[in-house]
Amino acid sequence: MPNERRRKIAQTSLLLQSFPQDIQETLLGLSSWREYDRGETLFLQGESAHAIHIVTDGWVKLYRIAPNGGEAVVNVFAKGESFGEAVAFRGHAYPVSAEAVTACEVMRIPSVALLEAMRKDPEIAVSVLASTFTHLHSLVAQLEQLKAQTGPQRVAEFLLGLCHQEEGSCVVTLPYDKFLIAGRLGMKPESLSRSFSKLKTVGVHINRNNAAIENIDRLREYSETDPVEAWHKAQ
Amino acid sequence: MPNERRRKIAQTSLLLQSFPQDIQETLLGLSSWREYDRGETLFLQGESAHAIHIVTDGWVKLYRIAPNGGEAVVNVFAKGESFGEAVAFRGHAYPVSAEAVTACEVMRIPSVALLEAMRKDPEIAVSVLASTFTHLHSLVAQLEQLKAQTGPQRVAEFLLGLCHQEEGSCVVTLPYDKFLIAGRLGMKPESLSRSFSKLKTVGVHINRNNAAIENIDRLREYSETDPVEAWHKAQ
DNA sequence: TTGGTCCCTTGACCATAGTCATGTCACGCG
DNA sequence: CGCGTGACATGACTATGGTCAAGGGACCAA
Numbered sequence: 409m410p411n412e413r414r415r416k417i418a419q420t421s422l423l424l425q426s427f428p429q430d431i432q433e434t435l436l437g438l439s440s441w442r443e444y445d446r447g448e449t450l451f452l453q454g455e456s457a458h459a460i461h462i463v464t465d466g467w468v469k470l471y472r473i474a475p476n477g478g479e480a481v482v483n484v485f486a487k488g489e490s491f492g493e494a495v496a497f498r499g500h501a502y503p504v505s506a507e508a509v510t511a512c513e514v515m516r517i518p519s520v521a522l523l524e525a526m527r528k529d530p531e532i533a534v535s536v537l538a539s540t541f542t543h544l545h546s547l548v549a550q551l552e553q554l555k556a557q558t559g560p561q562r563v564a565e566f567l568l569g570l571c572h573q574e575e576g577s578c579v580v581t582l583p584y585d586k587f588l589i590a591g592r593l594g595m596k597p598e599s600l601s602r603s604f605s606k607l608k609t610v611g612v613h614i615n616r617n618n619a620a621i622e623n624i625d626r627l628r629e630y631s632e633t634d635p636v637e638a639w640h641k642a643q
Numbered sequence: 644m645p646n647e648r649r650r651k652i653a654q655t656s657l658l659l660q661s662f663p664q665d666i667q668e669t670l671l672g673l674s675s676w677r678e679y680d681r682g683e684t685l686f687l688q689g690e691s692a693h694a695i696h697i698v699t700d701g702w703v704k705l706y707r708i709a710p711n712g713g714e715a716v717v718n719v720f721a722k723g724e725s726f727g728e729a730v731a732f733r734g735h736a737y738p739v740s741a742e743a744v745t746a747c748e749v750m751r752i753p754s755v756a757l758l759e760a761m762r763k764d765p766e767i768a769v770s771v772l773a774s775t776f777t778h779l780h781s782l783v784a785q786l787e788q789l790k791a792q793t794g795p796q797r798v799a800e801f802l803l804g805l806c807h808q809e810e811g812s813c814v815v816t817l818p819y820d821k822f823l824i825a826g827r828l829g830m831k832p833e834s835l836s837r838s839f840s841k842l843k844t845v846g847v848h849i850n851r852n853n854a855a856i857e858n859i860d861r862l863r864e865y866s867e868t869d870p871v872e873a874w875h876k877a878q
Numbered sequence: 879t880t881g882g883t884c885c886c887t888t889g890a891c892c893a894t895a896g897t898c899a900t901g902t903c904a905c906g907c908g
Numbered sequence: 909c910g911c912g913t914g915a916c917a918t919g920a921c922t923a924t925g926g927t928c929a930a931g932g933g934a935c936c937a938a
Contacts, residue, residue, distance in 0.1 A: 472783060475867035478791030482783055494776035497769050503780045526768055530761045533768035534732045540775050541729035545738045547782040548707060548717055554789045555829045556713025559895065586916070594790045599895055601917055616904095632710035794925070821886070834925055836887050851934090 414441060417464040418515050423490040423539045424462070427532060431525050438521040443513050450506035450514065457495040457502050459516040463487055466512020467584055470504040471591070481591035483546060484509065484584065494540045497523065509584055554594050557631070560603040562593045564631035567612065567619055575624050582617040649676060652699040653750050658725040658774045659697070662767060666760050673756040678748045685741035685749065692730040692737050694751040698722055701747020702819055705739040706826070716826035718781060719744065719819065729775045732758065744819055789829050792866070795838040797828045799866035802847065802854055810859050817852040 415436055418424055424432055441464070444450065450461070453472060461468075463485050470482040470491060482504050485491055495502055496519035526533045553562050566589065570580040582589060590600040604614045610630045611622030621627055650671055653659055659667055676699070679685065685696070688707060696703075698720050705717040705726060717739050720726055730737055731754035761768045788797050801824065805815040817824060825835040839849045845865045846857030856862055 472787045472791075474787050474791035476791065476796070478787075480787040480790035482786055494772050494779055498773050498776070500773075500776065503783050523765075523769070527765040530758075530765060530768065533761055533765065533772070534758070537729050537768075537772065537775065538733050538735075540772065540779065541733075541735065544729055544775070544779055544782065547779065547786065548738050550786060551717060551782065551789070552707045552709050552713075552715040554786070555715035556709035556711065558893095561711070596896060597916075598897085598918085602895085605917085793923095831926060832886075833888085833927080837925085840887085 414464050414513070414515065417487060418462055421462050421464075421488045421490055422542065423460070423493065423535065426535045426538075427525075428529065431529060431532065435517050435521055435525060439515050439517045441513060441515050444508035444511065446508055446511050448508045450508065451502055452505045453503060454501050456499050457492055457519070458499060459492065459518050460490060460496050460522060461492050461506070462490040462515045462517070464513045464515050466508060466510040468506055468512055468514065469509045469588065469592075470506050472504050479591065480594075481588065483543075483550075484588065484592055486583070490539060491543070493536050493543075509588055559593070559595050559599050560606045561631045562595075563600065563603040564607060564610070564612075564627050566593060567607075567621060568624070568628055568631060570619075571621060571624065573624060577620070577622050578624065579618055579620045582619060585617075649699050649748070649750065652722060653697055656697050656699075656723045656725055657777070658695070658728070658770065661770050662760075663764065666764060666767065670752055670756055670760060674750050674752045676748060676750050679743035679746065681743055681746050683743045685743065686737055687740045688738060689736050691734050692727055692754070693734060694727065694753050695725060695731050695757060696727050696741070697725040697750045697752070699748045699750050701743060701745040703741055703747055703749065704744045704823065704827075705741050707739050714826065715829075716823065718778075719823065719827055721818070725774060726778070728771050728778075744823055794828070794830050794834050795841045796866045797830075798835065798838040799842060799845070799847075799862050801828055802842075802856060803859070803863055803866065805854075806856060806859065808859060812855070812857050813859065814853055814855045817854060820852075 418436060418439075419432055424435070427435070444466075450468065451457075465487055467484055467486055468491075469484045472480045472482055474480060483491070491506070492502070499519075522532070522536070526536070553565060557565070567580060570583070571578045586600055587597050590597045593600065595603070604612070607627075607630075610626055612627060613620045613622075653671060653674075654667055659670070662670070679701075685703065686692075700722055702719055702721055703726075704719045707715045707717055709715065718726070726741075727737070734754075757767070757771070761771070788800060792800070802815060805818070806813045821835055822832050825832045828835065830838070839847070842862075842865075845861055847862060848855045848857075
């Protein structure tokens with residue numbers, strides 16, 4: 409079994425990387441792994457939480473089903489990212505559901521194990537808090553996007569987040585299908601499609617699941633301009 | 644000075660209430676208080692954080708200014724609520740700005756003091772995490788509302804959150820001005836006004852800053868129905 | 879009482895995005 | 909090769925909510 413690979417990924421995950429070596433080992437020893445097929449459910453909102461999850465391969469989405477039936481995608485996690493930190497400690501109910509969007513592999517650290525580690529080394533608690541803060545921050549950023557930006561602007565920012573360059577041109581690969589991207593950005597697939605066409609006027613061209621960005625600065629400027637100005641530019 | 648009152652409120656705050664008596668005392672001793680006038684800024688996004696804030700009187704709003712100039716209200720905190728837990732420990736930059744929406748009084752616990760307390764008693768760390776989780780949860784709930792509910796439905800849910808009853812009828816007082824409520828719900832004051840008029844058809848009547856709810860169950864049902872159905876009901 | 883200000887409401891108009899229906903294109907299979 | 913399937917794009921129509929402008933009403937001070 410590819411146990412070494414899993415360990416390596418887990419150790420370089422955002423949550424565990426700052427832990428001392430010996431605590432990493434202990435936690436890895438107490439953890440379990442599981443593989444999921446695309447579409448499988450990891451847990452449902454309302455279930456009580458007893459473990460922290462770290463994605464070691466594939467993609468996992470967190471979503472919420474509103475009382476009226478609408479689905480809101482809260483976040484999508486890739487290899488090396490963790491979720492469920494804050495929920496697990498008090499055995500609270502998950503506020504969201506989790507589903508594999510590709511075949512994936514997930515490591516679970518029982519919350520009691522992490523609690524034990526926190527008792528030994530209070531620095532661990534700070535790391536967990538820092539990790540939770542990252543999630544808080546991402547949610548705040550999403551709220552800002554939804555409240556203060558138009559659809560095409562949100563798409564622009566999403567694309568900017570994918571290319572790890574500051575300027576020039578580049579080609580990025582869309583990480584998951586457009587249906588899910590649309591959900592993540594709070595819109596319908598049709599609107600995503602239309603947003604892509606609007607972005608042609610600022611030098612973005614979509615081909616299959618690749619997006620070619622002519623000029624990163626130009627796209628950033630577009631995502632940061634006032635909605636009403638943006639409208640004139642993208643006319 | 645009304646030092647006793649402050650202490651009492653701080654001790655019953657969501658963050659501190661579960662702490663052992665002696666740690667509460669230590670933290671209170673190391674904390675500072677400050678009063679703010681309406682409209683004053685507590686801190687701005689980008690500043691680095693070194694303290695946890697607890698509101699002991701009045702209301703404080705957390706908001707974010709997007710690059711395009713749009714304001715997104717992230718949350719509004721009342722007496723007894725705390726914010727900034729997760730940010731402070733690593734001296735990270737605040738992801739949001741804070742402003743007094745009424746005259747208010749805020750207690751600050753230096754993060755080093757809380758860190759010290761966490762070293763003494765790991766249970767403290769769990770409490771801080773639990774408090775952070777509450778914020779995470781509230782953000783997730785807001786995301787869901789924005790993505791999956793119409794304006795009037797969000798207003799309905801906001802009103803339901805204000806009345807601490809399960810059924811029957813009641814009158815609630817709007818806690819802050821309508822401009823801010825609109826921001827908190829991701830809409831313009833005009834839209835809030837229109838939402839209120841729509842809610843008349845499900846038995847909600849607004850008078851100055853009081854909202855009379857005829858039947859809580861009816862309002863809840865409205866907030867939970869499908870947007871397209873909701874439209875027919877509120878016609 | 880008068881006038882002024884502030885806050886909220888209302889109406890008209892329009893852009894953004896959702897819905898529904900249809901069209902296109904790549905891919906896999908017999 | 910034709911056919912079906914699934915993912916995506918596009919077009920027409922509609923509704924939700926933003927913008928701008930005007931109106932009402934509470935409150936305050938002269």
